[in-house]
Amino acid sequence: METITPQEAVKLVQEAAVMSHEELTQLQQQRLDKLVSFARQHSVFYREKYGDLPENPKLEDLPPVSKQELTARMEDWITDPEFSLDELEKFIYDIGLLGDLFMGKYSVSTTSGTTGEPLRMLRDSRHVNINGALLQDRLYNSPMLKQIPGILDKNARFASVLATGGHHAALTAFQKRKLALEKEGITNTMLLLSIGEPVSTMVSRLNDFQPQVITGYPSILRVLAGEQQEGRLNINPAVILCSAEQLTDDTRIMIEDRFSCPVGNIFCSTEGGEVSILCNHGRMHLNSDWILVEPIDSEGKPVSPGTMSDAVLVTNLTNAVQPIIRYRVDDCVVLHKEPCKCGLPFPYIDILGRSDDMPSFSNPNGTVRLSPIVFLAAACDITGLSIFQFIQADPQSLTMRVQYLEEGDRISIDQELTQIIEKVLADNGLENVSFSIEEAEPRRAVKGKKMKTYIKDFEA
Numbered sequence: 001m002e003t004i005t006p007q008e009a010v011k012l013v014q015e016a017a018v019m020s021h022e023e024l025t026q027l028q029q030q031r032l033d034k035l036v037s038f039a040r041q042h043s044v045f046y047r048e049k050y051g052d053l054p055e056n057p058k059l060e061d062l063p064p065v066s067k068q069e070l071t072a073r074m075e076d077w078i079t080d081p082e083f084s085l086d087e088l089e090k091f092i093y094d095i096g097l098l099g100d101l102f103m104g105k106y107s108v109s110t111t112s113g114t115t116g117e118p119l120r121m122l123r124d125s126r127h128v129n130i131n132g133a134l135l136q137d138r139l140y141n142s143p144m145l146k147q148i149p150g151i152l153d154k155n156a157r158f159a160s161v162l163a164t165g166g167h168h169a170a171l172t173a174f175q176k177r178k179l180a181l182e183k184e185g186i187t188n189t190m191l192l193l194s195i196g197e198p199v200s201t202m203v204s205r206l207n208d209f210q211p212q213v214i215t216g217y218p219s220i221l222r223v224l225a226g227e228q229q230e231g232r233l234n235i236n237p238a239v240i241l242c243s244a245e246q247l248t249d250d251t252r253i254m255i256e257d258r259f260s261c262p263v264g265n266i267f268c269s270t271e272g273g274e275v276s277i278l279c280n281h282g283r284m285h286l287n288s289d290w291i292l293v294e295p296i297d298s299e300g301k302p303v304s305p306g307t308m309s310d311a312v313l314v315t316n317l318t319n320a321v322q323p324i325i326r327y328r329v330d331d332c333v334v335l336h337k338e339p340c341k342c343g344l345p346f347p348y349i350d351i352l353g354r355s356d357d358m359p360s361f362s363n364p365n366g367t368v369r370l371s372p373i374v375f376l377a378a379a380c381d382i383t384g385l386s387i388f389q390f391i392q393a394d395p396q397s398l399t400m401r402v403q404y405l406e407e408g409d410r411i412s413i414d415q416e417l418t419q420i421i422e423k424v425l426a427d428n429g430l431e432n433v434s435f436s437i438e439e440a441e442p443r444r445a446v447k448g449k450k451m452k453t454y455i456k457d458f459e460a
């Protein structure tokens with residue numbers, strides 16, 4: 001597929017933002033036709049999958065695909081004939097290569113979920129340039145953020161709280177920006193905090209660094225907002241940008257209030273890229289000129305606008321090397337098609353993804369609040385589990401419900417888990433909290449809600 005330069009990408013992104021509904025629909029169909037025809041020519045997987053379809057099929061006629069079937073056939077899925085899975089595995093294993101390009105041309109990101117196989121995703125320069133343009137034009141240049149002086153300045157001090165230890169998309173992006181700035185001789189403007197760090201360490205590093213922009217998961221930023229209120233954290237950021245988790249209104253208002261600055265929100269995913277961005281009227285608009293999102297029910301049938309879905313089918317029109325076409329993701333969303341006062345022609349969504357409880361413990365010095373992500377990320381590093389869930393019955397204990405994969409060695413998995421979770425607790429001054437593991441089914445959620453991975457059974 002044709003390459004798109006960063007300048008061309010910005011132009012395309014700006015053009016779509018003033019299109020009528022009909023023009024936008026036409027543009028989506030053109031881009032879909034191009035992607036589908038490219039995938040049929042260059043991906044063995046899609047050629048087989050679409051074998052019986054006419055030349056320019058409609059979106060709804062394309063069979064949905066799942067992560068399981070695609071990841072099982074990586075070499076057939078990828079459209080670059082030079083691709084080798086062995087080489088990719090070597091590349092991912094070498095954490096020193098973070099931010100480098102695989103095969104000299106693809107950026108790589110991986111996800112570690114709470115269930116199943118990790119997804120490894122190659123993104124070509126087209127994807128990278130278009131998604132960069134979406135961020136530049138619809139986030140940084142949005143009415144909410146463009147007033148803020150220095151936000152796009154290369155010398156702005158950026159702090160990011162991220163999951164480290166793998167080629168996660170956000171970490172790769174952080175590292176790429178840092179390397180690019182270093183090439184220009186700009187150093188010490190990018191601070192990386194790991195979600196696994198004790199909160200007290202994060203607080204003192206942020207106090208020293210005094211960031212102008214902070215990015216991270218809403219649940220972590222909420223914990224930091226509490227630290228700011230208590231006076232241990234003392235920073236004055238110009239803007240805070242949340243990503244990757246659901247940002248509820250109460251969390252957004254709390255963060256805005258404690259730091260006295262605007263809070264932006266981006267919903268991005270490894271498969272879809274920058275899926276949606278918060279407008280100045282508080283709505284998450286889909287970037288539907290490049291990413292198609294179809295809400296579906298549990299049987300895979302489309303649900304109408306305004307109704308909560310059980311899952312969504314995502315089509316990423318930007319990435320040709322590893323095509324994502326009607327790819328099923330278990331996010332519950334509500335799609336809204338009515339116009340928004342901000343004037344963008346794109347529909348907006350409420351994302352009701354995961355809404356875990358916030359861990360809260362007590363030690364002799366008082367209450368310690370942490371983000372659930374800290375525990376989830378630690379557990380995701382352990383192989384051999386098929387599913388897990390944390391349940392906290394009281395402020396001084398934590399239980400993990402687990403189910404093992406067939407081939408897993410339970411005794412060593414339990415040892416490894418205990419070690420890693422006890423380290424998280426100890427790092428946060430919680431040696432007094434007892435940790436236990438039980439082999440049990442997770443507690444399921446009520447209908448329409450996603451299963452929680454962290455459940456707290458008491459009010460605190």
Ligand SMILES: [Zn+2]
Pocket residue numbers: 279280281282283285340341342343344
């Ligand atoms: Zn809007």
